[in-house]
Amino acid sequence: MQTPLLLKPDLTGLTRAAEILTQGGLVSFPTETVYGLGADARNDSAVAGIFAAKGRPSFNPLIVHLPSLNAAQQICEFNEDALRLAAAFWPGALTLVLPLRAGAGISKLVTAGLDTIAVRVPDHPVAAGLLAAFGGPVAAPSANPSGRISPTTAAHVRDALGDRIDALVDGGPCQVGVESTIVSCIGTPALLRAGGIPSEAIAACLGQPLTTSENPDAPTSPGQLLSHYAPQGHVRLNATERQPYEVMLGFGPVDADLNLSPAGDLVEAAARLFDCLHQLDAMGAKQIAVTPIPDHGLGRAINDRLRRAAAPR
Structure with a gap:
């Protein structure tokens, strides 16, 4: 049985992890919310590897992790609401769904063929270090089999996906422990998934209540499938x-x-x-x-x- 290469969250480990991403490999790494399973968001075969490792339906979009607002603006279009939220909550546990820029070079598997994309700037030194070392967009859903419990420690990842991924950066337990809040900024801001940033704080920042939008049969963002995060019992x-x-x-x-x-x-x-x-x-x-x-x-x-x-x- 293949086991992932275990990497320390230091310069040597993050440099090696970035090399594996560049080569089209799969790397699990910690964020403040949960551990992610990362691949180069521009590489079709690498992104396909995420879906294969997780057993994830291909109609379920992925979140792209980026090192900064400026990097996010290279691949998607920000309106005033999105800029206000990014200024208030990035880096942090907030994902924004925005229009994808033409020619952004993002694999269609990431967006499930939609003309929108989910993006986030994580607030974790290991994630930030890896994104800086890699220098590109990283698609990274939670590092668990699709529909099962999300991982908040490296041991959770190793036990669930250890024979399906190339490397695992052990950065200790995740502090927030639930996935990011997802807000669509296409038109009136809408809550697509509750998460690590309370919706009340987002509404206060915008000065207006959030609408809700959810369709488990045709998700427009990650985390909208009806059966998810499930234990065996x-x-x-x-x-x-x-x-x-x-x-x-x-x-x-x-x-x-x-x-x-x-x-x-x-x-x-x-x-x-x-x-x-x-x-x-x-x-x-x-x-x-x-x-x-x-x-x-x-x-x-x-x-x-x-x-x-x-x-x-």
Whole structure:
């Protein structure tokens, strides 16, 4: 069985990772949200390798990671709303969906053939170092099999995709722990996926509420498929008591087998969410009950992931 080349998050490791990307390889690396599975966004065969490694449907677009706003402006068109959001939240856990520039050179597999593209400037020193060393756009969905739990540690990536990728940069655990918020700036700004930046903060920045737009049958951005982020076991949400056959995932001061945050801290809960789901898999949990989680701020992103984890498969 092939195992990925394990690289340290230093200059030597990032230089080697950039070389592998240039050669059309797949490199997993940490961001502040989750670990990504990166490939050269201009290389059709490299991007196809992402879909093959993840078992990801080809109609599901990818996020392109870039080192700066200036680099993003080379491949897509920014309006006033997009510039305002980029100034406020980049680098950070916000992805913007914008019109793709003609001649940008991005593989059509990245955009699923759409004339829009999802872009982000990550706020993580390892991701920033890799993007600087590579010097080009990196397409990078989460480094997990499609529909399964997202990875927040290098061990999660190694266990799930270790025989399918070329290299893994170990930068420690991810701080935010849920994927980026995705906002479309095509026309009226619309929330496409709740995530690491609360939608309330985005609406306050824009001075207007966000509309919502979601179509799991024809996604316009990543993270819109109905069944996603799923552990092996069946998930029951908003459980106020557990059945004898269930494993309980709690939030706040409740009796539970695992607890996202005994103190009821949504930031801690977001950071621990995917790791707890991985732990439930390791426990062999077949039936999982999840206690209620407030649906505001980061709680909205946590509940979004849990609803998708509980969706029929």
